[in-house]
Amino acid sequence: MDYVDWEVGQPDSHLGREGCVLVDKVTFKMSDSVCDTFQPFICEASEGSMLTTQAPPTETPDVPCDDDNAWLLFNDYCYKFISEADEAPQTWWTSHRLCREEGGELASIHTYEENYWIVSKIYNKTDQTMWIGGRSKLDSSYEWLDGSVFDFINWAEGEPNDFLDQEDCIGMYTRASGYWNDQNCAHTEGRICKRPHHSTLPPAQTTVAPDGHCQSGWLHVGSKCFKYFTQRLTFDDARTACQALGAGVDMISVHSSSEQAHLTTAMGQMQVNTWLGMRNERGFHWVDQTAVTYTNWAPGEPNGHYYGSWGPGEDCVEMLTHNRAGQWNDANCLVRHAYICQRNMVA
Structure with missing residues (x-):
């Protein structure tokens, strides 16, 4: 390689997962990126070479879950992607309830392969962010709503930052290399639902305000x-x-x-x-x-x-x-x- 023009701070090999190179379409500055994201591309050929037009590669067809085309199968789990183009975006808590009403839950993500399979389904959505099922705990760690182990992370650089001390819920960027961001749970976004194959979860329980009293002075x-x-x-x-x-x-x-x-x-x-x-x-x-x-x-x-x-x-x-x-x-x-x-x- 006889020429590089890296963006400031690049390459940084964020999370050790960025093995390919992108260029900014305005500045043409280079940065490293995850190879499994979806981007426009530039081809090169020697001057004077004979060019042929090839058919685009065949994409692996989606597999519906239980003959329901709204849910897609991956590794024995079913996923449904509801973008802002499908219906009005919702808060994280409302998104949780709506997923449960369909027998699922906001998605938990446990592997690189699962994360970037999801990216392959949402990268062309109009949403900037879609809700997944992670939230912060009181000890500043994170948990999945479905109770599974929080054993994989894919935070965007500088995240989670709990901006203004009011970002407890996790969204996935649709185009920013499939990375995650913590944000205010009251923001309205699209959602990603997940359920086990051949199984459904019960609807979310409605929390009833308990009978009680206020402490002295309140x-x-x-x-x-x-x-x-x-x-x-x-x-x-x-x-x-x-x-x-x-x-x-x-x-x-x-x-x-x-x-x-x-x-x-x-x-x-x-x-x-x-x-x-x-x-x-x-x-x-x-x-x-x-x-x-x-x-x-x-x-x-x-x-x-x-x-x-x-x-x-x-x-x-x-x-x-x-x-x-x-x-x-x-x-x-x-x-x-x-x-x-x-x-x-x-x-």
Whole structure:
């Protein structure tokens, strides 16, 4: 090889699995890549050589599971790929429920061969990411929803990074060499379902909010307890303060007009704006990673318009007071506000 023009940081042999070379179609810089991904290609021939047109290679036909063409067979498991072109993308938890309703589960992946067989089925989807069945545990390790051993990884470079401390679920990139990314479970994506061949799993169990009570000093809203803190902190410091109160405690998320009414009433005597647990990360999401099912934005909000001493940007959400009591506004995350924490009821 008498010439190379590597991209900065390349080649890096990420995970020891990158034995082939790609070039950027704009810069023509080179990087190493997994050989089993699907990419456009460039052919070369000596000047003046006779060229012939050859038929493209024959692809191995898909094998349906149990005569159901919606499910494909690989190594005694059946897989179904539901992209954003097939139906509306869903959160990770909803995707889990929908897979279970069809007798499967969000896919667990245990070998390189399984990972890149899946890639061969999704690389031409319009989705950027599709949900698989991995999630983080309290000890920062990961587990598969189907209970199988977490014995294979294929993280993208720099992942998992738990960005903004709110990325507990795993998605697979459809085109980025089949690598995985941790992301907020409330993002909506396509999904990959998996089930044993000749077998199905029961539907997901619906979790019923337990009867219980709130600890002293905490107020009851729906199935949750919340507590208001008057100390003024930045958004990140407020979240750290909530999480320091114990396992399962986080900044509050609001999911209905009823919950909002409870909060507005309870905060009625307060004269300072208050942080809610919502942050802009590819759109506004709750930091506890529950789905956004309700909003109460003030007129004209969110508008992203802030240019003060903390710098530009309004990526966090405050609840307003006075003549806009209870309404929401996007605010700079470095502003210091009161804050509200939430926890589950004690049985």
